[in-house]
Amino acid sequence: MSNVNQVLKVFGLRPSVITRPPESFGSEVYDVILEGGERVIVKIPYNKGKLAREQRVLARLQGALPVPVVLDVWEGDEEITGALLLSAIPGKSITGPVDASMAYQMGQMLARLHEIPAPGFGHDTMNGFEHVEGNRWFRFVEDSFSSWGIDCQTVLDYDLYRKCCSYFEQAISSMPEPSKASMIHMDFRPGNLLAEGNRLTGVIDFESARGGAVELDFVKIQSYVWDVYPATKRAFMDGYRSVSTVSDLETCLPFYTFFNAFGGVSWCKRRGIVANQAFLKENVDTLRAVMHSSNKVV
Known part of the structure; x- marks a missing residue:
């Protein structure tokens, strides 16, 4: 959980509950409930190419499909490739x-x-x-x-x-x-x-x-x-x-x-x-x- 905690600090967010969704096998994905009750998704892609691809594809699909909204992006550092802060879609x-x-x-x-x-x-x-x-x-x-x-x-x-x-x-x-x-x-x-x-x-x-x-x-x-x-x-x-x-x-x-x-x-x-x-x-x-x-x- 150290990576997601560091990413949340970068985004200036305070988590209440952090869980790992099922069926996630490639990049790191975390379902986060913040202290104020808001639910968000943090995704730490396997590499920077995947981060860029998801960010741009989601922007292209907005309004056409029910997909997450990119709320924030962190380009990463020497230890973490970067991260996407995504809106949470209802459902599992x-x-x-x-x-x-x-x-x-x-x-x-x-x-x-x-x-x-x-x-x-x-x-x-x-x-x-x-x-x-x-x-x-x-x-x-x-x-x-x-x-x-x-x-x-x-x-x-x-x-x-x-x-x-x-x-x-x-x-x-x-x-x-x-x-x-x-x-x-x-x-x-x-x-x-x-x-x-x-x-x-x-x-x-x-x-x-x-x-x-x-x-x-x-x-x-x-x-x-x-x-x-x-x-x-x-x-x-x-x-x-x-x-x-x-x-x-x-x-x-x-x-x-x-x-x-x-x-x-x-x-x-x-x-x-x-x-x-x-x-x-x-x-x-x-x-x-x-x-x-x-x-x-x-």
Whole structure:
């Protein structure tokens, strides 16, 4: 708690109660009730890039989606990367079962996000929006895969790693170019959605958001909602289509599922294999499943 106490002093705030919300795995997040009774959120991002990205994305989304307001920003010091002071949205992260009604609302919320145009394919920085080279979405995909491969080849067994590389080279050539750059969340899952009762109240955690292809945002909904509660897929898609359209989902989803899992293995390597064994296994199992379904049995 030492970091959050130091950050609160910087912001000139006196806490009464400090708790850690569930479903927070990357940056440090604290739910704080101040002495006067006001509730705020303190977020200490993993690095300064994530701090800048979340700050700018939240500013862009104000009035379009129920997202936190940035109340204050601290640029950090030699020990702490910096911090965001955010308004608290009513509701709690979704950790229990998802029914058709909630799935429908989730679909609508994701579509509302995707209806927001991005400046291009790329991400926000403190110096403005940084486009991918040539403003090409698949340049980002290729560069990410290459960067992640450095980590993955030290974690995956050689046969699985080799087959992953072969699958990527073949599959990416058949992926359709996205028609436009939309705002995508990159971690759209129940843990980053807030609800009161059976009413969806907000979306949080935009530190990885960027301008990209909307199909990538369906990966975690498939893993954490549709695969767990199969009856919710139709309701989710009905909600999504009530706001927007997605044409290449069935074609693209297997590839982006693979892409996300490969990135997940890299994340575990960088954040600590021992501390993230369960998440590592989840991603390796996904890679094996995709290889199997593509007739590249591991």
